Amino acid sequence: MKISIIIPTFNNLNYLKLFLNSIKKNSFYTEHEIILHINDGSDGTLEYAKNNKIRFSFSPKNIxxxxxxxxxxxxxxxxxxxxxxxxxxxCKNWDYFLISEINSQKNNLFYLSGTNVSTRHGLINFDCGNNIEDFDEKKFEKFCLEDDTPDLQSSHWAPHIIHKELWDKIGGFSEEFNPGDGSxxxxxxxxxxxxxxxxKAISKFKVYHFNSKTTRNSKVILNNxxxxxxxxxxxxxxxxxKHYLRGNISIIPYLGxxxxxxxxxxxxxxxxxxxxxxxxxxxI
Known part of the structure; x- marks a missing residue:
């Protein structure tokens, strides 16, 4: 099974390289396609994508x-x-865990997400580094092997996956939520x-998140x-x-x-x- 991984990026090349390396290094399967949307790209992202033959869409400004x-x-x-x-x-074998879950579904009406691990504001708070310089990859790998958190009730956490038919039915992301808050x-x-x-959040499909480096380190003005x-x-x-997804910003075991x-x-x-x-x- 092949997956299209879409990554919007805005002058965040060093973190993007780390992310793409994790896909290359930790995927159980090898045929997934990477697609970037490059906003601006003046930090070298545009040239990096071209030189590495990565598919991308582009806008000269952040859209x-x-x-x-x-x-x-x-x-x-x-x-x-x-x-x-x-x-x-x-994490290692992220796609094996995700595809196994997809294959267990009765139809295409699902929203599956990874389990977000971070120093703070994650579904699981566990410190493996606050930035790319002090990221402890081995510590994260060890945690993923040993952690026994069950699958969780998902509450709009990225990364998330849906079927193409469902994407087309709902029309993708609603652009009135640009630049992204509430989307x-x-x-x-x-x-x-x-x-x-x-x-559903798949516990074994763990991702370490550096807490929105792009929006924290740039002049992005968030919408309400x-x-x-x-x-x-x-x-x-x-x-x-609370009332529809039955989820929250904390760990709630999957409810079915x-x-x-x-x-x-x-x-x-x-x-x-x-x-x-x-x-x-x-x-007012």
Missing amino acids: GLCSSMNKAYSLTTTNYILYAHDDMYF DPDFCMKLWNANTRVF GTKTFLFKYGFNPRFFR TLTNPIKDLNFYFELIKCKLKIFFYKM
Whole structure:
């Protein structure tokens, strides 16, 4: 099984090289296709992609994550679309674990993600280095071998994979969320509306994440994704995670195929709070 790995990147060449090296070194299978969307690329990324014969789409300025994903998607040739950040490092045999899970699914209505490991803000917090200079690859590999965390209830964490048919059905990423804040929960909400009910994080498919180096180290001004999501759906991403995906920003063991939200008192109380927030935004 071949996977298209899409990586939007914005002048982050050193981390991108580390990520691509992890794909080359740690993939069980070898036929996956790498597709970049290069924003700007003046740090040498453009020349690097050309010299290494990596497929890419390009924009001379940063067009945002959502537009980057959609442009790169047009170059894909496989049935499985995986989105990843350029500041990640994939574990050994990541694709073996992921493809085994895909093969166990009854149909193509699934959203599968890796398990994000980081010094902070990960599904699992474990320190293997805060940047590329002090990244302890062997420590991460040892942790991946020894960790017994179960599969988790996924809550719009990258990297994530869906089938091409599902991508086409929902129209990819919503570009009103550029440069990217809120785009992942919106993506999952569109999947939910397309009858996807399997949202699962594969524990053995671990990725080390350096906490969005691109947005932290550049002049990217983030959008108010929470507000955009709120106006689009009538509730905020937190409400969606809790009542629809049954996930959170912490470890929750996988719950199986999801059902519709339980509309109890707490559901309506929190929904009313979201509606009041919309009213507040309209008044200011």
